[in-house]
Amino acid sequence: MEKTKKRASYWWDWLILLAALTLSLGALFFANDARTLGGLHTLNLEIVGRMTAPLAKLRGYFGLGGENRKLRELNAVLQLKNAQMAEAWYENGRLRQLLGFKMTAPYNLIAATVIGRQQQPGMAPLIVDAGAGEGVRVNMTVVAADGLVGRVIEVSPTYSLVQSYDDRAFSCAAVIQRNRLEGMFKWEGYNRGLLTGIYLSGDVRKGDVIVTSGTNSIYVPGLKLGVVSSIDDAEAGMYRRIYIETKVDITRLREVYIIQGSAGERPR
Amino acid sequence: MNFIYYLIMVAVALGLQHGVSDLVAIAGVNPDFLLIAVCAIALYAGRGQGTIWGAAVGFIEDSLTGGLIGSHAFVLSLVAFIAGSMMSYRSLQSAYSLTAGLIVGLLALVHNLFLYLLNVHGAAGWLTGLLMAVFLPAVYTLFWALIIFAVVPESIWEKIYKTEPSTLF
Numbered sequence: 001m002e003k004t005k006k007r008a009s010y011w012w013d014w015l016i017l018l019a020a021l022t023l024s025l026g027a028l029f030f031a032n033d034a035r036t037l038g039g040l041h042t043l044n045l046e047i048v049g050r051m052t053a054p055l056a057k058l059r060g061y062f063g064l065g066g067e068n069r070k071l072r073e074l075n076a077v078l079q080l081k082n083a084q085m086a087e088a089w090y091e092n093g094r095l096r097q098l099l100g101f102k103m104t105a106p107y108n109l110i111a112a113t114v115i116g117r118q119q120q121p122g123m124a125p126l127i128v129d130a131g132a133g134e135g136v137r138v139n140m141t142v143v144a145a146d147g148l149v150g151r152v153i154e155v156s157p158t159y160s161l162v163q164s165y166d167d168r169a170f171s172c173a174a175v176i177q178r179n180r181l182e183g184m185f186k187w188e189g190y191n192r193g194l195l196t197g198i199y200l201s202g203d204v205r206k207g208d209v210i211v212t213s214g215t216n217s218i219y220v221p222g223l224k225l226g227v228v229s230s231i232d233d234a235e236a237g238m239y240r241r242i243y244i245e246t247k248v249d250i251t252r253l254r255e256v257y258i259i260q261g262s263a264g265e266r267p268r
Numbered sequence: 269m270n271f272i273y274y275l276i277m278v279a280v281a282l283g284l285q286h287g288v289s290d291l292v293a294i295a296g297v298n299p300d301f302l303l304i305a306v307c308a309i310a311l312y313a314g315r316g317q318g319t320i321w322g323a324a325v326g327f328i329e330d331s332l333t334g335g336l337i338g339s340h341a342f343v344l345s346l347v348a349f350i351a352g353s354m355m356s357y358r359s360l361q362s363a364y365s366l367t368a369g370l371i372v373g374l375l376a377l378v379h380n381l382f383l384y385l386l387n388v389h390g391a392a393g394w395l396t397g398l399l400m401a402v403f404l405p406a407v408y409t410l411f412w413a414l415i416i417f418a419v420v421p422e423s424i425w426e427k428i429y430k431t432e433p434s435t436l437f
Contacts, residue, residue: 117289
């Protein structure tokens with residue numbers, strides 16, 4: 001009797017494994033359409049967001065002293081820059097009026113706190129505490145003080161999932177700010193980004209600032225991605241291999257801003 | 269009753285994985301608390317129940333990573349089955365800390381290798397990829413597994429492990 005029970009349990013275990021593997025392989029092949037599991041994504045995000053939120057306070061205590069000192073310095077610099085830019089803004093407005101150009105208002109920002117991050121090499125979305133209730137929608141651009149963070153890929157009523165620029169699936173149209181040469185920014189892996197699509201004859205220099213171009217209708221234009229750290233023409237084919245040092249430290253990110261609207265929409 | 273313990277384990281692991289794992293990262297290498305939780309369940313409950321929990325946790329992970337739905341579910345089911353097969357209920361009671369920790373470390377290698385093969389990691393070289401995505405995270409997960417298995421009071425482990433496993437959950 002005991003032997004029969006043990007034998008049944010043995011085959012039962014194998015049957016469970018077979019079912020689990022079949023189900024997961026089936027999902028791998030047939031359920032990777034975003035529409036199929038949209039509701040499950042939202043439900044999971046809401047549940048995990050609620051479980052992670054109490055731990056979010058811990059994040060604030062790591063490196064708080066150093067961060068405060070840096071922020072005070074940055075505040076002083078930004079106050080000076082702000083004064084200069086305010087002057088330039090009014091001057092720009094007057095000139096636009098003279099030329100008959102339409103004025104554009106700044107984008108609306110939704111402030112959010114990073115409460116968690118999935119950690120798998122190559123795909124590490126952020127969980128932020130702003131969701132559909134605050135007006136967040138899929139594909140909205142997410143920024144931090146130093147530049148682009150990524151885009152919203154999933155929204156639940158109270159939380160959102162953000163695909164950061166260091167995700168293996170991330171890519172965005174980018175330009176070199178100095179001469180408007182356009183390329184495609186991708187995450188090269190582990191420490192740096194890669195700008196591709198610029199011909200060998202393209203004028204690129206170390207230290208050039210790379211910003212979003214806004215031509216792929218998701219990311220708003222002009223957001224800083226990073227600076228050119230090195231160029232490897234020896235490994236290049238038709239296009240230059242331009243390595244980018246990004247400026248936003250995703251691992252230490254706490255506050256982010258979600259831009260309402262996308263590159264395809266007019267700013268409000 | 270066991271179901272509640274396992275549910276708490278998974279909830280805590282999910283909270284740690286998404287809330288604090290990047291804060292304890294060293295040079296971009298993170299521990300995998302979910303893998304530790306799934307292995308802990310499989311080590312005690314056996315490979316059948318472990319596989320079910322592995323698949324369930326894997327699907328939750330899949331829906332949160334933005335990656336391929338089914339990839340974590342596939343790997344965690346397999347890893348849980350191996351963990352459950354490697355350690356019997358009785359031997360675990362006498363050597364849960366070191367042996368269980370080492371099993372988790374070994375399975376972390378298998379787990380990371382599968383995920384590495386299923387997902388293309390940017391344009392970095394394969395050797396760097398293997399080191400950063402497979403080997404180092406496995407070592408760091410082993411480190412955390414040993415700490416967790418050793419630091420969590422023996423009375424709690426005994427409370428969990430001395431409860432006879434139910435037929436399912």
